[in-house]
Amino acid sequence: MTNRKYHWAIQVVPSMHPHAWRAHAGGYYAQACGRRKKSAVGYPAERFVAKSQRNPDWYCSDCARAACLALAKERAPKPDTHTDSDRYAVLRKLVEAYQSAKSYDDDVPLQALRDWSHR
Numbered sequence: 535m536t537n538r539k540y541h542w543a544i545q546v547v548p549s550m551h552p553h554a555w556r557a558h559a560g561g562y563y564a565q566a567c568g569r570r571k572k573s574a575v576g577y578p579a580e581r582f583v584a585k586s587q588r589n590p591d592w593y594c595s596d597c598a599r600a601a602c603l604a605l606a607k608e609r610a611p612k613p614d615t616h617t618d619s620d621r622y623a624v625l626r627k628l629v630e631a632y633q634s635a636k637s638y639d640d641d642v643p644l645q646a647l648r649d650w651s652h653r
């Protein structure tokens with residue numbers, strides 16, 4: 535049986551991966567499927583997924599699945615990283631705009647303040 539599939543190389547912490555190897559450029563890599571190194575390619579996840587879909591016989595299906603998951607994670611919307619102090623800074627600007635409004639008839643700053651929400 536020939537085993538000439540390409541595997542997906544990912545950067546790892548060597549202590550967690552018994553089959554990790556050291557790359558020439560530095561850093562440790564392992565195959566995403568956890569098997570002993572055969573023919574691993576360090577493509578970005580997107581490229582590995584695209585290539586494995588075109589030639590499923592040539593690419594390790596476990597590695598392809600791992601690359602798919604990594605790709606989905608990359609594309610997932612980023613969580614809101616605003617901290618409370620970021621939000622406070624926004625609120626403070628709104629308050630300042632309200633307090634420095636030229637006239638109480640100008641209710642745009644007040645409206646903005648009313649629309650502010652913590653989350």
Ligand SMILES: [Zn+2]
Nearest residue numbers: 541567594597
């Ligand atoms: Zn693999």
